[in-house]
Amino acid sequence: MTPGRRPDRSESFGEALLGAVLDRAHELPPHLIGPLVADVVKLLRGRRPQVLLQDYGQLLLVPLSGEGLAEGEPQVIDGSEAGRCFLDAIPVEVPEDDGVRVHLPLLDGGDQVGGMAVTLDSVDDDDRRLLHRISGLVADLLVTKHAYSDLFFRVRRGEAMSVAAEIQWSLLPPLAMIMPRVAVAGILEPAYDVAGDSFDYALNGDILHVVMIDAMGHGLDAATMATVAIGAYRHARRADVGLSEIYDFMDRAVAQQFGPEHFVTAQMMQLDTGTGEVQWVNAGHPPPILVRHHRVVRRLTAPTTLPVGLGGSEPRISELKLERGDRVLCFSDGLVEEHYTGGEAFGEDQLIDCVNQLERTGRGIRAVTRSLSHTLKRARGGHTTDDATLLMVEWRG
Known part of the structure; x- marks a missing residue:
């Protein structure tokens, strides 16, 4: 640019395309996100746009309805091109008779909201760049508008949900967070009837804070206790x-609210994402598992204290230095204690075998966690009489 000359601030095609989203986003009602996507796709001369949301069971991608959006049946995540895009968080291009069907992941902070699909006559690098940016804006819109509408919840709900599960899902953070130094992914079963299991995390500066809990009992009582435990954890x-x-704050909160006969097992961790140093406290919870070089290398057995609510002594803090790529898997006892009537419990050994098999695929933490939960459920004959929750943390270095 010649010194003294003002830069060219005229609107380019790309700016106009993204501006079509940004200019309308602020006051856009949730039900008009679909039509907005359709309008933007038209500017790219695209056809059959779809916005696909993951169902709560993490089995299907369900199309969002809206003027200008293509109709269609829910797509099974496993085995479909849309599912491959969703699981691996990568664009997938599929040649078709009338052009190229492009599937794009809808990512928000690493969490996988769903996917977007559109058909173009052909695809070049300019199209890929614009579609990538559009999908990012659409993901952000879905996340922000979700906070004050039931629309997306209804799309994602594949079957009737218990009141306890409604409470638990409203309590949860995003099921996944993928950042340069650290990644987190979790899943709860049974998705539509979960009650006492929950987890929470927060990335504050370099420190990742994580908790997994299992409140005693079933139904609304367990969900209420889990709500108090997570609320007390966040407050502290x-x-x-x-x-x-x-631990002390959670312990007193549960004891004061529910009395001495009620308790919540808990696993609390803090990971320094700069150094890989992890500290944890185990309050009556199954010990987590360390995965290194895609194989389980040890159970992180450590001194425990009483579950939250039972007035345990001051907990001992355990420490470990992670290596780059290490994964720590936390799980609730419902995952390994499930059994057929009169039969043996599923057990940690079978859990470890399943982890080793899936880790050999080399897939990302979110895909591995989801596949592990579904694999374990199939191995138990589809039975889940107790909550069965997984939470995996990966230190990426």
């Missing part, structure tokens, strides 16, 4: 206190 965490103080 946000006060920037250590793991021992967090």
